Amino acid sequence: MSAQPGTLLDVRGVTKRFGGLVANKDISFRVSHGELVGIIGPNGAGKSTLFDVLTGFQPPDSGAVILDGEPITSRRPDEISRRGVGRTFQKLKPFNQMTVLENVMVGAFQKTGDPAEAHARALECLHQVGLKDKAQAHARVLSTGQRKRLEMARALAIRPRLLLLDEVTGGVDQGSIPGLIELVRAMNAGGVAMLVIEHNMRVIMGISHRVVALHLGEVICDGPPQAVVNDRRVIEAYLGGAYAR
Amino acid sequence: MPRARRIVLGGLALLALLAFPLVFTLPFPRHLMITIFLYAMLAQAWNLLAGYCGQISLGHAVFFGTGAYTSTILVNQLGVTPWAGMLVGAVLAIALSQAIGYPVFRLRGHYFAIATIAVGEIVQTLMINWDWAGGARGLFVPMKRPDSVVNFQFHDSKQTYYYIALGLLLLALWITRRTERSRTGYYFRAIREDQDAAASLGIPVTRYKQRAMALSAGLTALGGTFYAQYILFIDPESVLPLSLSILICLVAVLGGVGTLWGPVIGAAILVPLSEGTRIYLGGTGKALDLLIYGALIMLISVIQPGGIMALAQRGRRRTG
Amino acid sequence: MRGRLPAVTVEVLLQGVVSGLMMGFVYALIAAGLSLIFGLMEIVNFAHGEFLMLAMFATFWAWALWRLDPLVSLPLTAGVLFLLGIATYHGLIRWILAAPMLAQIFATFGLAIFLRSLAQALWGVDFHLVKDPWVQGRVSLGGLFIGLPQLVASVGALVAFVFLNWFIGRTETGLALQATAQDRQAASLMGIDTDRMFALGWGIGSACVGVAGALLAIFFYIFPDVGSTFALMAYVTVALGGFGNVPGTLAAGVVVGLVEVLGGLLIAPALKYVAVFLIYLVVVLWRPQGLFGRF
Numbered sequence: 001m002s003a004q005p006g007t008l009l010d011v012r013g014v015t016k017r018f019g020g021l022v023a024n025k026d027i028s029f030r031v032s033h034g035e036l037v038g039i040i041g042p043n044g045a046g047k048s049t050l051f052d053v054l055t056g057f058q059p060p061d062s063g064a065v066i067l068d069g070e071p072i073t074s075r076r077p078d079e080i081s082r083r084g085v086g087r088t089f090q091k092l093k094p095f096n097q098m099t100v101l102e103n104v105m106v107g108a109f110q111k112t113g114d115p116a117e118a119h120a121r122a123l124e125c126l127h128q129v130g131l132k133d134k135a136q137a138h139a140r141v142l143s144t145g146q147r148k149r150l151e152m153a154r155a156l157a158i159r160p161r162l163l164l165l166d167e168v169t170g171g172v173d174q175g176s177i178p179g180l181i182e183l184v185r186a187m188n189a190g191g192v193a194m195l196v197i198e199h200n201m202r203v204i205m206g207i208s209h210r211v212v213a214l215h216l217g218e219v220i221c222d223g224p225p226q227a228v229v230n231d232r233r234v235i236e237a238y239l240g241g242a243y244a245r
Numbered sequence: 246m247p248r249a250r251r252i253v254l255g256g257l258a259l260l261a262l263l264a265f266p267l268v269f270t271l272p273f274p275r276h277l278m279i280t281i282f283l284y285a286m287l288a289q290a291w292n293l294l295a296g297y298c299g300q301i302s303l304g305h306a307v308f309f310g311t312g313a314y315t316s317t318i319l320v321n322q323l324g325v326t327p328w329a330g331m332l333v334g335a336v337l338a339i340a341l342s343q344a345i346g347y348p349v350f351r352l353r354g355h356y357f358a359i360a361t362i363a364v365g366e367i368v369q370t371l372m373i374n375w376d377w378a379g380g381a382r383g384l385f386v387p388m389k390r391p392d393s394v395v396n397f398q399f400h401d402s403k404q405t406y407y408y409i410a411l412g413l414l415l416l417a418l419w420i421t422r423r424t425e426r427s428r429t430g431y432y433f434r435a436i437r438e439d440q441d442a443a444a445s446l447g448i449p450v451t452r453y454k455q456r457a458m459a460l461s462a463g464l465t466a467l468g469g470t471f472y473a474q475y476i477l478f479i480d481p482e483s484v485l486p487l488s489l490s491i492l493i494c495l496v497a498v499l500g501g502v503g504t505l506w507g508p509v510i511g512a513a514i515l516v517p518l519s520e521g522t523r524i525y526l527g528g529t530g531k532a533l534d535l536l537i538y539g540a541l542i543m544l545i546s547v548i549q550p551g552g553i554m555a556l557a558q559r560g561r562r563r564t565g
Numbered sequence: 566m567r568g569r570l571p572a573v574t575v576e577v578l579l580q581g582v583v584s585g586l587m588m589g590f591v592y593a594l595i596a597a598g599l600s601l602i603f604g605l606m607e608i609v610n611f612a613h614g615e616f617l618m619l620a621m622f623a624t625f626w627a628w629a630l631w632r633l634d635p636l637v638s639l640p641l642t643a644g645v646l647f648l649l650g651i652a653t654y655h656g657l658i659r660w661i662l663a664a665p666m667l668a669q670i671f672a673t674f675g676l677a678i679f680l681r682s683l684a685q686a687l688w689g690v691d692f693h694l695v696k697d698p699w700v701q702g703r704v705s706l707g708g709l710f711i712g713l714p715q716l717v718a719s720v721g722a723l724v725a726f727v728f729l730n731w732f733i734g735r736t737e738t739g740l741a742l743q744a745t746a747q748d749r750q751a752a753s754l755m756g757i758d759t760d761r762m763f764a765l766g767w768g769i770g771s772a773c774v775g776v777a778g779a780l781l782a783i784f785f786y787i788f789p790d791v792g793s794t795f796a797l798m799a800y801v802t803v804a805l806g807g808f809g810n811v812p813g814t815l816a817a818g819v820v821v822g823l824v825e826v827l828g829g830l831l832i833a834p835a836l837k838y839v840a841v842f843l844i845y846l847v848v849v850l851w852r853p854q855g856l857f858g859r860f
Contacts, residue, residue: 096438
């Protein structure tokens, strides 16, 4: 298997079926080191399923997932995580009975067994996402926007090479969105490659180096944001045939 | 409470406990305390698996019985000192726990709980039918005089039993405290809160569940050996029944699962309550104290599933 | 191990299969109630065995006090259990719907212990038996001897089970129950009163156990602990059939009944429950969601 220099994630022909429903059909694309790739597609396009396949929560029916030259298809989620892949979840999963700081420490412990070191790393990550002053609060009292930041901090704590963000702005109040976008940009600027599922078109256009558009489980377009958003098939998928030129 | 004050109070409490049998020399108060220590320790062991790691086992008596039977059989068959038997019992319990965990940890929620009940029932039924190990008639630990630490038997007074039981409880508390603050403790709690999120952060979930299981089973088995040497008679009905598994859970739940002191508080309340109803309600005590247990369990689950520790925390928060 | 039984002949085996099949229908009915409740709100009623015990006692007392044959008092018993189910929902379950799983398990466990000791306090530990019921004796079917009470109980259980399935699948209320089970939010958005559905689910689930208890009381010894073994069989049946899958419990019940009898025959009578539990563990290992369940 030859890896292109600069390719971090190589998704090849991933197909995933649930009974009669084909959630992912022959999906292929690449993510380079440090690249920010946006994934768009109407509801039901198979985006979250793709994330589950990439992070080991669902085995694909066929196809391969290769991380930096090493196949990770069908590996366990924790194994994939330890190879440098972090993720957030669309339906947020904070550790509710633990404090914000403890939540992030769980992530930090991947790289160290020492509670003091994990504590320090966790504070660092919380500072990065702007939640440092909430460190002692229980996770369950946070607002949605704050929970999203918490999940990001937690995923950051494992020092990932690739971060998968499932819905950055979903359910977040308008005022908080610019801050979240800045955060995502800053994380990417720090060298972390990213795969971002997002419904808000403006957000995706603003931050992505490249965009992959999915529809009914298939990739219908893959390229720079401007090209994708003007692509006829993409317009058709989102708005219906009448709008496609 | 500032740290210095906590240490002083803790030290005083420990001194009081150490001095207790010197002040109260009658057998009954000592027996009461020994029983409290034993249940607190068993509940603490269960708490590690269920409270911290979120795996609710309803068949924990299996490990208690393993400890009790292993040391007793070794004493009877090979004349080995019960202390060695205790260690062997713990090792066997750990091995058993891993064997049980392998299939059972693939299940979640209610399926898991029922599977643990099933395992408990299987083991109890097997032991009832295993005549070589005493079957339904049970096994006696032959009386050995004079009292000796090596033989783990003390007939003239309960004092030494008291200190051993206290020692076991302190061991359980120490292990829990250390685990709480370590990476393992954080991983346990993460697994309890959300297994998938835990896995996404690199935690090998099954491996840590098995670790919790091993810790829990080993400690529980130690209690089993102690019981065997204290009562000098064991049978499936006394060391393996579902009711014992439930009682262990109840002690922890009453006091507060997932907390360090919950099991101790739970035992401190439940054991005297149980002894009290047994004494004051006489012959029908058996059903009546169970009646109270049942009502108590329902009440706790509805009003404050977090147990007494949670009630105390709420109170503390309200008074600032 | 204790001494083995005399040789197991084909006839004995056949007798066992029929017996297991019949008992299986009763297990299925008991389990169906449990499955219905779980399907609605993801709560296992750990007091289900005690409900069965109460149904059996109700039947016994109806006979002891008013000379009502179990078959006559059956509707009464079912009605009483129906009310008990609804009372349990409103008095206990409603308060723990959002509580952590440990609290939910303990709530019904506490109820189980409470009811069992209540029965013991009221009626003692002695075994009771309905004497001289209308249905007694044996029939001979194709060379096999089948106890008439057992036959009536299993047929009755099967009929009740079929009726339950019809109710859930074909009536408006039944469909509302299904809708609530599948998606609570969507159901309530459609105007279904989910609170009422939950209560109804508990009522019907308990009524199933009421019918089973009345039928069993025709020939079974009745005592405060009688529910616990049935309960364990029921949990295993529900888990085998898949939690929430009511039709699946029929096949699962038959499997449990057969394994119990055949395990007892082929291994040792004392170990028949071990066989059942082992089968449970094997099945859930192979298919964690049960034979027919959705996870």
